[in-house]
Amino acid sequence: MDIAAILLLVGVLIAVGTIERKVDRADRRTARVERKLDLVIEHLGIDTDMVGPDLDRVRALLRDGKKIPAVKAYREATGAGLKEAKDEVDRIESTMR
Incomplete structure (x- = not known):
C-alpha cells in the first residue's frame, strides 16, 4: 500500500511539472505575440x-x-x-x- 501511494504521488508530481512547463511555454508565446503586435501597432502609428x-x-x-x-x-x-x-x-x- 505504501508503494502504491508513493507511486501515485510521484505520478501526480510529474503531471503537475508537465502542466507547469506547458503553461509557462504558452505564457512566453503570448508575450512574444503581444510584443510583435505592439511593434505592428507602433509601426502603423495607431493610437491605442x-x-x-x-x-x-x-x-x-x-x-x-x-x-x-x-x-x-x-x-x-x-x-x-x-x-x-x-x-x-x-x-x-x-x-x-
Missing part, C-alpha cells in the same frame, strides 16, 4: 488610446497623482489583470508627461 474603452477617468486620476485608483479604474473599464493594468497605466502616464 483611441481604440477601446474610454479612459478619461484613468487619466484624471493620474493627473491627480492617484496611481493605484487609476489602475483599479483601468481594470474596471477593461477587465484586465493587475499586471496588465499597471503596465498600461504606466504607459498612459508616460505619454501624459
Whole structure:
C-alpha cells in the first residue's frame, strides 16, 4: 500500500511539472505575440488610446497623482489583470508627461 501511494504521488508530481512547463511555454508565446503586435501597432502609428474603452477617468486620476485608483479604474473599464493594468497605466502616464 505504501508503494502504491508513493507511486501515485510521484505520478501526480510529474503531471503537475508537465502542466507547469506547458503553461509557462504558452505564457512566453503570448508575450512574444503581444510584443510583435505592439511593434505592428507602433509601426502603423495607431493610437491605442483611441481604440477601446474610454479612459478619461484613468487619466484624471493620474493627473491627480492617484496611481493605484487609476489602475483599479483601468481594470474596471477593461477587465484586465493587475499586471496588465499597471503596465498600461504606466504607459498612459508616460505619454501624459
